[in-house]
Amino acid sequence: MPEPFAARYEGAVHDEQLAANLLAFQRGWRSGRDAAFTATPPPEPFESLRQTLVAAKDEVIADQATYLQRFVDNATRSGAQVHLTRTAAEAVQAVVQICRSAGADLVVKTKSMVTEELHLNHHLEDHGIRAVETDVGEWIVQLRHETPSHMVMPAIHLNRRQVAQTLSEEVHHAVSPTDVTEQVATVRETLRPVLMRARVGISGANAIIAGSGAAMIVTNEGNEALVTTLADVHIVMVGADKLLRSEEDAVTQVRLLGRSATGQRITTYTTFVRGPADARQQLHYIVVDNGRSAMRDDPEFREALRCIRCAACASVCPPYQAVGGQVFGHIYSGAIGLVNTPFHHGLDAAAGPQSLCVSCNACQTVCPVDIPLPRQILAVRRRVVERRGLPRLTRIAFAIWARPRLFRALAATGAALTRPLQRRDGTLRLPLPRRHAWRRLPALATTPARRLLQTPPATGAPAVMRVAFLTQCITDVAAPEIAVAAARVLRACGAEVVAPESLHCCGLPMLDSGDWDTARRLARRTIATLESCRADQVVSTANSCVAAMVHEYPQLFAGDPAWRRRAEALAERTVDFASFVAERLPDGAIDAAPATAATVYHPFCQTRTVLHADGAAQRLLSRCGIATAALQEADVCCGFGGATSTTAPEVGRAIATRKLDNVAESGARVLVTDNPGCILHLRGAAAARRQPLRVRHLAEVVAERLRN
Amino acid sequence: MSARLGWTGMPSTDAAVVDAFAEQVGVTGATLHRCADLAAARTAVATIMSTLAETNALPAVAATEAAAGLLPDGVVPVTAGQRPPYLDLGVSTAELGVAETGSLLLAPRSRWDRLLGILARVHVVAVAEGDVRASLDDLPAATRSISAPYVSLVTGPTRTADIERVITIGAHGPRALHVLLLAEPLHA
Numbered sequence: 001m002p003e004p005f006a007a008r009y010e011g012a013v014h015d016e017q018l019a020a021n022l023l024a025f026q027r028g029w030r031s032g033r034d035a036a037f038t039a040t041p042p043p044e045p046f047e048s049l050r051q052t053l054v055a056a057k058d059e060v061i062a063d064q065a066t067y068l069q070r071f072v073d074n075a076t077r078s079g080a081q082v083h084l085t086r087t088a089a090e091a092v093q094a095v096v097q098i099c100r101s102a103g104a105d106l107v108v109k110t111k112s113m114v115t116e117e118l119h120l121n122h123h124l125e126d127h128g129i130r131a132v133e134t135d136v137g138e139w140i141v142q143l144r145h146e147t148p149s150h151m152v153m154p155a156i157h158l159n160r161r162q163v164a165q166t167l168s169e170e171v172h173h174a175v176s177p178t179d180v181t182e183q184v185a186t187v188r189e190t191l192r193p194v195l196m197r198a199r200v201g202i203s204g205a206n207a208i209i210a211g212s213g214a215a216m217i218v219t220n221e222g223n224e225a226l227v228t229t230l231a232d233v234h235i236v237m238v239g240a241d242k243l244l245r246s247e248e249d250a251v252t253q254v255r256l257l258g259r260s261a262t263g264q265r266i267t268t269y270t271t272f273v274r275g276p277a278d279a280r281q282q283l284h285y286i287v288v289d290n291g292r293s294a295m296r297d298d299p300e301f302r303e304a305l306r307c308i309r310c311a312a313c314a315s316v317c318p319p320y321q322a323v324g325g326q327v328f329g330h331i332y333s334g335a336i337g338l339v340n341t342p343f344h345h346g347l348d349a350a351a352g353p354q355s356l357c358v359s360c361n362a363c364q365t366v367c368p369v370d371i372p373l374p375r376q377i378l379a380v381r382r383r384v385v386e387r388r389g390l391p392r393l394t395r396i397a398f399a400i401w402a403r404p405r406l407f408r409a410l411a412a413t414g415a416a417l418t419r420p421l422q423r424r425d426g427t428l429r430l431p432l433p434r435r436h437a438w439r440r441l442p443a444l445a446t447t448p449a450r451r452l453l454q455t456p457p458a459t460g461a462p463a464v465m466r467v468a469f470l471t472q473c474i475t476d477v478a479a480p481e482i483a484v485a486a487a488r489v490l491r492a493c494g495a496e497v498v499a500p501e502s503l504h505c506c507g508l509p510m511l512d513s514g515d516w517d518t519a520r521r522l523a524r525r526t527i528a529t530l531e532s533c534r535a536d537q538v539v540s541t542a543n544s545c546v547a548a549m550v551h552e553y554p555q556l557f558a559g560d561p562a563w564r565r566r567a568e569a570l571a572e573r574t575v576d577f578a579s580f581v582a583e584r585l586p587d588g589a590i591d592a593a594p595a596t597a598a599t600v601y602h603p604f605c606q607t608r609t610v611l612h613a614d615g616a617a618q619r620l621l622s623r624c625g626i627a628t629a630a631l632q633e634a635d636v637c638c639g640f641g642g643a644t645s646t647t648a649p650e651v652g653r654a655i656a657t658r659k660l661d662n663v664a665e666s667g668a669r670v671l672v673t674d675n676p677g678c679i680l681h682l683r684g685a686a687a688a689r690r691q692p693l694r695v696r697h698l699a700e701v702v703a704e705r706l707r708n
Numbered sequence: 709m710s711a712r713l714g715w716t717g718m719p720s721t722d723a724a725v726v727d728a729f730a731e732q733v734g735v736t737g738a739t740l741h742r743c744a745d746l747a748a749a750r751t752a753v754a755t756i757m758s759t760l761a762e763t764n765a766l767p768a769v770a771a772t773e774a775a776a777g778l779l780p781d782g783v784v785p786v787t788a789g790q791r792p793p794y795l796d797l798g799v800s801t802a803e804l805g806v807a808e809t810g811s812l813l814l815a816p817r818s819r820w821d822r823l824l825g826i827l828a829r830v831h832v833v834a835v836a837e838g839d840v841r842a843s844l845d846d847l848p849a850a851t852r853s854i855s856a857p858y859v860s861l862v863t864g865p866t867r868t869a870d871i872e873r874v875i876t877i878g879a880h881g882p883r884a885l886h887v888l889l890l891a892e893p894l895h896a
Contacts, residue, residue, distance in 0.1 A: 021872070028873050040735075043808070043843065136879060137870030153870055163871050180874045188880055192793050222866035222881025225826040229819050229858075247848035254844065262869060266809045266844075268881075270861040277819045277857050 002147055002330060005352025012323040013650035018157050022321045023658065025156050027633070029315040032263025033366070040265050042255040049256055050368050056249040057306040057369055060210070061296060067210040067243050068287070074213025078275035080283040088344075091288045092123045095202070095235060098284055099129050102233045104200040108191075110217070110224045111135035112204025113151055113309055114239045114288050116331050117344050120202075131202070132194050134223040136187050143170050149325035150333060151311040152261045157324045195223075201231035205238040205273075206308065207253060208285070211246040214274045215285070218257065218267045225269065229277055235284045236273065240292050241305040247272070253308055256368035260310035291343035300379045304339045306369035313363035313373055318637045319356040319644070322654035329353050335363035335373040338380055351384045356648050358641025358655070359512060360605035374609075375555065378511070385514030394513055394643065401473070402518050404504040408448065411477040415444035427687045438653040439684035442478040449480035453487055453499040463496035467580075468535035470526075470549075472542030473505050474676045482676060485703035486541045486577055492706050493584040495537075503529045508548040511556065512642040520556055527553070527566050538574040541699050543613070543675045544642075546576045547606040576607065577699055578674060582616040585623075590705040592625030597669035597694075600631040602638065602659070604675030617674055617698055624705050628672075632662045638673075640681035656685040663693060670694045672701055722837075725807050729840045730889060732810030736864030737877060738885035746777065749834055749888045753799060754780040756886055760796055760830055767796035770828070772821040774894070775799040778834055788820035798828030798882070801894050802835040802862075804850055805887075808843045811863040812887065815856035822858055826866075831882040833862065836890045 002008060012018055037046045044052065060067045072082045085091040099107060107124065109115065109131055121131040121142070133139040137155035141148050143166050148154030155163065164177035167186050176182040203224055205215040215236050217224050228234045244250055250272075258264035276283040295301050314320045314334025325333025330341040330349040338357060341350040354377055361374040390398065400406050421429045427440035449471045467490050471483045487497045507522030526549070530538055540546050553567035601621055603614040621628060639645055639655025646652075659682070663671055669692055673679055679695050686693040733740045743749040757780065760767060770786045771779050778799050779785060786792055800821070802812035812833050816822035825831050841850065851859050866881035877883055 025873055043845075134880065135870070136868045140870070153873070155870055156873065158871075160872055160874075180871045181876050181878075183871060184868055184876045184879060191880075196791065196793055220866065221868045221879035222826050223879070225822060225860075226880060229822050229826075247851070248845075251844045251847065266811060266861065266863050268863055268866050270811075270863075272851075272859045273857070274859065275857045277822070281819070 002326065005327070008327045009323065009352065009648075012327045013654075017159065017162075018324050019322055019654055021157055021159050022324060025153075026315060026321050029263065033259060033312065033315070036259035036263040036265060042259070049252065050370050053249070053252045053256055053368065054306060054370050056245060056252065060243050060245060061302060061305050064240070064243070064296060067245060068240065070210040071208055071213055071243060074211070075285055076213070078213050080213070080275060080285055082285045082287065084287050084289075086289045088118045088288075088290045091118055091237070091286050091290065092120060094286050095120060095237070096124065096127050096129070098233060098235060099124070099127075099200055102200055104198070104233070105129055106194070106198050107131050107200040107202050108195050108198040108227050108231070109133050109201070110203040110219065110227050111138045111154065112202065112237050113332065114204060114237050115202065116148060117290065118288065120237070132191070132198070134191050134195060134227055136184060136221060139187060139191065140166055143167075147326055147331055148333070150314055151309050153311075157326070195226045195230060199231055200233040200235065201227035202235045202237060203228050205236050205242055206257065207242050207244045207250050208238050208287070209244050209247060209250060212274065214272045216250050216270065216272050218254065218270045220268045222269065224271060228273065232280055233282045233284070234273070234277070235286060237286050237288065239288050239290075241307065257308055257310050260312040260366065260368045295340070295343045301339065301343070301376055303371050304336065304376060306371055307336050307340070308369060310368055312366040312368065316362045316366050318360060318362070318639065318655045318658070319358055319641075319651050321658070322651045323356065327353065328356055335377060336371065339371075339373060339376045342380055342383070347383055347387060350380055351388065354380045354384060356644060356651055358637050358639065358644045358651075360637035360641070361609035362605065362635065362637070365609055378514070381514035382516050390513065390515055391647070398510055398513070398515060398518055401505055401509065402522060404502065407473075407504070411444060411448060415446055415477075418444055419446070425687055427684060435649045438649070438656070438688055439681070440687045441684060442680045444477055445480045447480065449476045449483035450499065450501050450503070452480050452484055453497070454501055457487070457491060460491055461494065463491075464494040465496070465536040466534065467495040467497050468530050468533035468538045469497050469499040470503060470506065470530070470538060470540040470542070470545055471499060472540060472545045472676055474680060475542060478680060479676050479697070482541050482697040482699055485697070486539075486699040488703050488706060489581055489585070489699055490539060492589045493581055493586070498533045498535060500529060500533065506545045506548055507556075508545055508552070509642060511548060511552055516556060523553055523556055523567070524563060527563070527570050530570060531566070536573070537580065538570065539577055539580045541577045541674070541676070541697060543576045543604045543607045543611060544677055546574060547610045549574045551610055576611050576613045576674070578617040578620055579611070579613045581702065582620045585620075585702075589707060590624060590702065591707055592623065593705055595626045595670060598629050598667050599626055599670040599672060600663060600666050600668040601628045601672050602631060602634060602663075604673060604678050605637050607674050608635065620698065620702060621672065624702055626672075626701065629666045629668050631666050631668070633658070638678045638682055640677045642677070645681060652681070653685070656681065660686055660689065660691055660693070664691060668693070670696060672696050672698055674698050725842045726837045726840050726889070728842070729805045729807040729810065732807055733887045734810070736810040736885075737867075738810070738864050738887050740887050740889060742889050743891070745890065745892045749778055749890055750780055752886075752888055753778050753832055756830065756832060757783075757797060768792055768794070769797045769799070770795050770824040771799040772801065772816060772824065773818070774801045775834060778832070792827060795824060795828040797830050797832065798824040799832045799834075800825050802833050803839065803854060804847070805835040805840040805889070806844055806847065806861070807840060809861075809863055811861040813847065813851070814860045814862055815851070815854045816858055816860075817856055822860070825862070826881045828882050829878070830884045830886065831865070832886045832888060834888040834890060834894060836892065836894045838893055
């Protein structure tokens with residue numbers, strides 16, 4: 001069983017080796033995975049292939065009982081015995097029973113996440129049955145008494161030196177700390193006699209097939225054939241979610257699984273077990289529910305049952321890189337681990353890990369079954385808050401934030417008090433607690449943006465449309481120049497800009513933190529105020545707020561049809577700054593001028609993943625005459641992540657460092673982006689590490705090129 | 709016609725499918741031998757055997773029932789009853805080849821037929837050109853009529869990337885896979 005979350009977190013964030021190992025892994029995985037979908041493409045592109053599998057999985061999920069019965073009938077006809085188990089205890093009991101009747105005190109295993117879910121090895125040990133893992137990574141993890149840190153590569157958090165140490169202790173002789181081939185040979189030679197001796201072999205299954213009663217098992221190492229064929233009893237442990245209709249569906253899964261998991265078109269072995277090996281062998285299927293039915297009955301989480309355990313959501317996840325899967329998850333790791341843990345191991349087990357998600361939404365972009373993981377993680381977060389309440393400081397902060405007048409008064413007081421502490425670079429000379437020492441806080445504005453926008457503009461061309469401008473809270477108090485620049489650009493687009501001072505927080509921070517009641521209150525107020533503007537369009541320079549209004553508001557009001565309609569009407573009229581301006585800025589409005597220093601564009605994550613507006617921003621930059629430099633890992637988050645960089649500052653630091661290292665490598669002295677939270681986060685982190693970097697909003701870059 | 713399999717679909721002629729298969733077998737890390745007939749295949753097996761013979765020891769060799777005819781004359785194969793932990797060479801036949809991935813479809817009829825391909829450090833699999841299919845999509849229909857407890861796609865030698873994502877060829881199973889692509893049917 002894993003240690004408590006806080007202890008795991010503490011251990012991981014101070015383990016620099018871990019972060020280095022995982023950074024190397026994620027970089028390699030990303031290029032391998034992308035190449036597998038482009039250089040050796042499947043017959044269909046990724047997007048249509050995954051929708052094919054989604055349709056197949058969803059049909060089985062919708063009609064689970066029918067397909068499961070069909071599997072049971074067909075597998076039974078093939079000579080297998082099928083045990084349907086509802087709870088973890090029932091599943092474990094079934095295995096113990098089979099081992100007892102076989103007189104086995106030793107079982108060998110292939111890698112199987114569902115057996116990890118059940119803590120099967122520990123339970124077997126309690127019954128005097130020794131379970132030995134035979135997958136190379138899984139055995140290393142077993143020897144170290146750890147849980148897998150990745151669903152596909154269980155020991156990817158370790159380097160070869162650490163592996164050598166573990167193996168040397170087990171085999172009582174020195175194993176090479178550098179030669180991986182020798183290490184693998186050690187595993188093979190050590191495990192072979194165990195494999196030859198075992199009478200029971202336990203495998204997982206990547207799919208079970210209703211139409212034929214077969215199980216599909218994919219492996220690279222060849223241990224599966226030894227585990228399942230040498231033994232006289234083969235037990236297949238499988239979650240009920242692995243059910244497919246047909247071999248045709250299995251082919252689709254194969255095409256997605258290898259590419260998503262390891263960048264392979266197909267693994268070395270793809271085996272369909274269709275019955276016992278011969279008359280002497282028993283074949284048992286233990287089909288495990290353990291919370292899956294509850295997941296199916298829960299409309300917020302149902303799609304998570306599509307998961308094929310490729311771990312792409314972990315391999316792509318920035319916080320996962322910072323802390324590893326033993327922290328970013330419980331038994332299941334990565335984004336899917338945050339989502340399914342409440343059903344398999346309880347909400348409390350998910351509470352800590354889910355707090356580390358930065359909502360960059362990268363997981364859904366690579367998920368081969370298009371699980372709405374970002375939305376589901378926010379739903380888990382909401383449930384955690386419903387049960388445990390908000391942390392005290394967050395509760396106090398939100399109580400202030402939700403009251404516009406108090407918010408304004410405190411911001412003004414803060415600005416006045418901290419004025420003597422302002423540095424020339426716009427950060428504050430304010431000592432921060434040790435955990436936050438990697439960053440600097442932004443100076444607060446003397447006059448907030450929402451007030452500045454009340455000054456009527458000098459008369460210009462007559463407006464052709466009316467735009468309501470939503471000033472985001474961070475812009476208001478710490479970066480008013482962004483709002484002022486944006487208003488100028490919008491006017492140059494022919495817009496009359498309205499920005500009532502009463503237009504306050506959109507509710508995103510609360511939504512993001514799981515406090516949906518407060519979020520709804522602020523969302524209703526925002527919707528009503530914006531409706532009263534009678535504007536043709538709503539525009540903001542905070543793409544986080546735009547994404548919230550366009551994509552989260554309808555979720556927020558899922559149970560309230562009247563407000564949902566109003567939210568949807570607002571969503572239709574709401575657009576990010578770049579998309580609006582790229583479309584409407586007249587050709588003669590700007591004087592293109594090259595940047596004075598090497599520049600990179602780093603879109604806010606949801607600009608790419610939710611709004612799909614990064615292309616518009618790029619077009620706008622090139623119209624401004626700015627050529628951007630290539631940026632490694634451009635798609636990886638900056639680590640701001642809303643509240644995450646505050647509540648888990650070590651994660652914020654690690655991801656910011658990754659981003660700023662990549663920026664430094666590009667040679668850029670200017671970074672242009674489109675979300676104020678990311679801007680202040682990057683400015684503060686760059687300043688603290690004395691990296692010469694100007695972080696600017698796209699609106700500022702466009703505004704300074706406006707004619708007149 | 710390009711043998712590279714892409715968005716535009718699969719090769720459409722039998723010869724192009726076979727060529728695509730041959731190319732993709734190479735991509736998987738296996739070694740391809742094109743053989744005119746069974747006799748040529750037997751010669752290929754003998755050549756492979758001669759390269760792996762460790763000094764002073766007769767290599768431990770086994771063949772599946774269907775592949776027994778591919779063993780060179782005079783070779784005494786290891787049998788299931790000896791329960792060897794390893795074999796030097798295992799010889800099998802494939803039901804089908806798949807051009808899309810360079811895979812071989814094996815349908816071993818007995819436990820030993822399946823095991824010998826895993827216990828072997830070097831695995832040789834013979835497949836006939838006439839049994840090569842373009843795509844994985846062809847498999848469900850093609851395998852329905854096969855009556856065997858296991859149907860297994862084999863793609864390249866065994867490997868692991870579990871340590872530092874370093875690809876290590878030769879994990880629990882073969883470190884080398886030889887594919888004998890026969891111009892003639894496997895069974896006369």
